Structure formats: structure tokens, C-alpha cells
Amino acid sequence: MTTSRAVEVLPSPEQLDRWLHAQVWFRGRGPVECSQVTFLRDGDPVLVHVVLACDGRRYQLLLGVRDELPERLVHAQIGTAGDRPVYEAVYDPELTAVLLDHFEASSEVADLRFRGALAPRYTAAPVGRPFSGPQRNRSIVYGQRHVLKFFRELTPGDNPELVLLTALDSVEDPHIARPQGALETDLDGVRTTLAVLNEFVPLGALGWPMATASVRDFLAVPGDDPAAAGGDFAAEAHRLGRAVARVHADLRTTLGDQVAGPDDEAEFVSAMHSRLDAALAEVPRLEEFEAGLRARFDAVLETAGPIRLQRVHGDLHLGQVLRSPRAWVLVDFEGVPHGDAVERSRPRPAAYDVATVLRSLHYAAAQLLVGADDVDALLPLAARWLGRNRTAFCDGYSEVSADLRRDDVLLTAVELDRAVLEVRHENRFRPEWTVIPLSAIAEVVTGEPVWTA
Ligand SMILES: Nc1ncnc2c1ncn2[C@@H]1O[C@H](COP(=O)(O)OP(=O)(O)O)[C@@H](O)[C@H]1O
Numbered sequence: 001m002t003t004s005r006a007v008e009v010l011p012s013p014e015q016l017d018r019w020l021h022a023q024v025w026f027r028g029r030g031p032v033e034c035s036q037v038t039f040l041r042d043g044d045p046v047l048v049h050v051v052l053a054c055d056g057r058r059y060q061l062l063l064g065v066r067d068e069l070p071e072r073l074v075h076a077q078i079g080t081a082g083d084r085p086v087y088e089a090v091y092d093p094e095l096t097a098v099l100l101d102h103f104e105a106s107s108e109v110a111d112l113r114f115r116g117a118l119a120p121r122y123t124a125a126p127v128g129r130p131f132s133g134p135q136r137n138r139s140i141v142y143g144q145r146h147v148l149k150f151f152r153e154l155t156p157g158d159n160p161e162l163v164l165l166t167a168l169d170s171v172e173d174p175h176i177a178r179p180q181g182a183l184e185t186d187l188d189g190v191r192t193t194l195a196v197l198n199e200f201v202p203l204g205a206l207g208w209p210m211a212t213a214s215v216r217d218f219l220a221v222p223g224d225d226p227a228a229a230g231g232d233f234a235a236e237a238h239r240l241g242r243a244v245a246r247v248h249a250d251l252r253t254t255l256g257d258q259v260a261g262p263d264d265e266a267e268f269v270s271a272m273h274s275r276l277d278a279a280l281a282e283v284p285r286l287e288e289f290e291a292g293l294r295a296r297f298d299a300v301l302e303t304a305g306p307i308r309l310q311r312v313h314g315d316l317h318l319g320q321v322l323r324s325p326r327a328w329v330l331v332d333f334e335g336v337p338h339g340d341a342v343e344r345s346r347p348r349p350a351a352y353d354v355a356t357v358l359r360s361l362h363y364a365a366a367q368l369l370v371g372a373d374d375v376d377a378l379l380p381l382a383a384r385w386l387g388r389n390r391t392a393f394c395d396g397y398s399e400v401s402a403d404l405r406r407d408d409v410l411l412t413a414v415e416l417d418r419a420v421l422e423v424r425h426e427n428r429f430r431p432e433w434t435v436i437p438l439s440a441i442a443e444v445v446t447g448e449p450v451w452t453a
């Protein structure tokens with residue numbers, strides 16, 4: 001659908017191709033087609049929203065076009081349309097402001113629908129700049145007021161982030177950033193979320209730097225009691241446990257839960273075996289733990305109680321939780337990374353999120369050992385920090401929701417399943433870190449804290 005008007009604002013296909021293939025989030029190889037081009041502002045600068053298709057995947061892009069590119073936007077240039085520079089619009093506050101205006105007006109522009117519930121503005125609009133921290137998608141932060149997240153890759157349907165945050169907001173869950181709007185269109189005839197607008201959580205600190213600072217502090221002082229170290233994290237881990245349990249309880253209240261039937265349980269266990277097969281094919285070092293892993297997966301069918309399934313966060317770790325002065329806030333409710341729509345919305349055991357947080361605590365404790373000379377001395381200390389914070393997290397969780405440690409067969413299996421995925425991922429992208437999940441697996445299978453490096 002590249003109309004003549006679109007030609008006036010799109011970079012040449014060669015320029016767009018070159019730029020896209022240099023982006024880490026772009027997974028396409030074949031030719032790129034611009035399947036939907038929407039003008040959100042005319043004149044100078046122009047703002048256009050583009051849906052791209054490549055190799056059966058869909059992406060979106062916000063483009064700005066100007067007669068002349070000021071120095072501060074040169075780094076964002078993608079190419080030229082005629083002789084006008086085309087650039088990534090998120091870097092241009094004049095254009096990010098247009099998006100917020102559309103939300104305030106609940107505009108419909110061609111096939112794009114801005115659905116907003118913004119309070120009337122009494123002062124000038126906050127400036128919208130791209131979020132500069134680690135992210136998978138593309139977020140624009142408006143002052144201390146809003147975060148507008150555009151999903152890089154588009155999946156037809158309502159995004160779980162919108163569905164879950166809306167449900168949690170309906171019961172005033174205190175552990176979320178309140179949803180304030182969404183940008184939607186239709187893809188393949190299905191209503192599809194392009195972006196979500198959420199309340200900005202001011203003064204938030206991510207769980208990961210907090211936890212790793214605590215580990216560092218504990219290791220820096222002589223002594224083997226993490227409670228006595230200045231940066232003890234256990235009180236925060238405890239509060240985080242309560243927060244996750246509250247979110248789980250509110251998801252059950254709003255979106256329901258069910259007992260898994262025998263077929264679902266069998267499928268659940270067989271999926272763990274398949275993920276292990278895939279990891280074994282790439283990481284032969286896993287072989288020595290194969291029997292132990294398979295036995296713990298099978299134990300779920302034999303010994304675990306009936307599995308209850310519900311909507312969960314799906315990608316919960318210390319990098320997805322923000323400690324605001326008011327509470328722990330869980331962000332990024334998109335579900336399992338790289339999953340298709342069904343996978344991302346699939347009801348799972350609550351143990352799934354708990355297991356991924358426990359894995360993340362293990363990472364926080366163990367990352368300091370990677371490449372360290374004095375692993376033998378550090379290992380027991382890391383284990384002590386981990387033990388204290390795992391217990392604190394699970395204690396907090398069990399104050400608000402059922403204690404998942406009671407069904408430790410299920411929790412252990414899910415944790416091991418996650419570690420298997422991590423082994424495969426680390427081996428591909430960060431081989432020196434493979435030792436972390438491998439050690440966690442070795443520890444469960446052998447019953448001893450070990451470092452497999
Ligand atoms: N509502 C919010 N308030 C403040 N910061 C936020 C908010 N939502 C996200 N962030 C910050 O932006 C980062 C990326 O957001 P996230 O939703 O995880 O996007 P992505 O899908 O790109 O990972 C988070 O790690 C957090 O630091």
C-alpha cells in the first residue's frame with residue numbers, strides 16, 4: 001500500500017532496508033513491505049506511522065520528515081524522501097507531543113485509534129523523550145507523567161499488557177503503573193494493540209541494581225551474615241513477594257483460574273522435556289544432568305497436587321520490577337518473550353512467575369562469581385545471600401497467597417525448566433554466563449552448592 005502520498009515521506013526501499021537490518025530488534029531477512037502508512041501530522045515536520053511486513057512478521061515505525069534536519073536529530077536519520085530527511089520520530093519532542101495530543105483527543109486517524117483516559121491538562125504538556133534504559137520495545141517517557149510503549153513487533157490481538165493492566169486496574173491493584181490509554185488498529189481483521197500509555201512511576205529503582213548492590217555490599221565486608229551487611233535486601237525481597245502474590249490474587253479475581261485437566265498436565269510436562277531436548281542439542285554439558293532433570297519434570301505428574309492455572313506476568317524478573325517510594329511496581333506484562341499470541345496469553349501455574357523471580361535472585365547472587373579468582377571463598381557467601389532472600393521472597397508471597405513451597409515438586413520443576421532455557425540462551429549469546437544456570441541445575445540435581453566453571 002505505498003500510495004503516491006506515502007512515497008513523499010518514506011525513505012527509499014534500499015535506505016529503509018539498510019537501516020532495518022542494522023537494528024537488533026529486527027529479525028527479518030527478506031524484502032520489506034510498508035503495509036500501512038498513516039499521516040499523524042502534516043506540514044513541517046511530518047509525522048507518519050508505518051506498519052512494515054517482512055518474512056511474515058509485522059513491525060511498526062514512527063517516522064518524522066523535515067525540510068531541514070537540525071543538528072540534534074542528525075543521529076536519528078534513516079534516509080531521505082525526495083530531498084527531505086526522514087528520521088526516527090521518537091527523538092523529536094515536537095512530534096512525540098503530537099502523539100499525546102491524539103490521546104487527549106481520543107482521535108481516530110485513518111485506521112489508527114487513540115484510546116485515552118487522560119485527565120485534563122492544566123499546564124504545558126510534558127516533553128516526550130525516548131526512554132534511555134534497557135528495553136525490548138520502544139518507550140517514550142513524558143516528563144514524570146506517562147510512558148508510551150510501542151511494541152516493536154506486532155501480533156494481531158489485544159496485547160496481554162493492556163489486558164492484564166486493565167484487569168488489575170479495575171480492582172485498584174497497587175503494584176502496577178495505571179493504564180491510561182492504548183493505540184489500536186486492525187491487523188488481519190483483528191483489533192490489535194500497537195502501543196500502551198501507562199502512568200509513569202516516579203522515583204522508581206529497578207530491582208536488579210538494588211539486589212546486585214546488596215550482594216556486592218555483603219561480599220565487601222568481612223563476615224558471613226547478610227542480615228548484618230548494610231545493604232541487606234531481605235526486607236525488599238519480602239515486600240516484593242507480597243506484591244507478586246497480590247498481583248496473582250488480583251489476576252485470579254478478575255480473569256479467573258482453573259484446575260488443569262490430565263491432558264493439560266501431560267502437555268505441560270512434555271513441553272518441559274521438549275525444551276530440554278532443544279537445549280541438549282546445543283549444550284552437551286547439560287547431558288550429565290539430563291536424567292536428574294527428566295525425573296524432576298516427570299515428578300510433576302506423579303506427586304504434585306492438581307495444578308491450578310491462571311494468567312500470570314510471564315516474564316517476571318528483577319529487571320521488570322520498580323521499587324517506588326510507595327510500593328513495588330511490576331512492569332512489562334507482555335508475557336513470555338518471543339511467544340506467539342496463544343503462548344503469551346496461556347494460563348500458567350502461579351509458580352511460573354515465582355520461579356522466574358527466584359532464578360533472577362540466583363543470577364543476582366551468582367553473577368559476581370563469573371570469572372572471579374576466589375570462587376571457593378565467594379560461593380558459600382553467595383549461597384547464603386541467596387538463601388536469605390529466597391526465603392524472604394517466599395515468606396512475603398505466602399503471607400498474601402498460598403505458599404507455593406508446599407508444592408515444591410512443581411516449583412522445582414518450573415525453576416529447572418527456566419534454568420534450562422537460560423542455559424540455551426546464555427550459551428548462544430553470553431557463553432561465559434552459562435555457568436550460572438548450569439550451576440543452579442547442578443545444585444538441585446546433586447544437592448550441593450556447586451560452581452560448574
Ligand atoms: N510506568 C513506568 N514508570 C517508570 N518507568 C517505567 C515504567 N514502565 C517501564 N519503565 C521503565 O522502562 C523500562 C522498560 O519498560 P518495559 O515495560 O519493561 O519495556 P520493554 O518491553 O521494552 O522491556 C523498565 O525496565 C523501567 O525501567
Ligand SMILES: [Mg+2]
Nearest residue numbers: 135136320332
Ligand atoms: Mg522489560
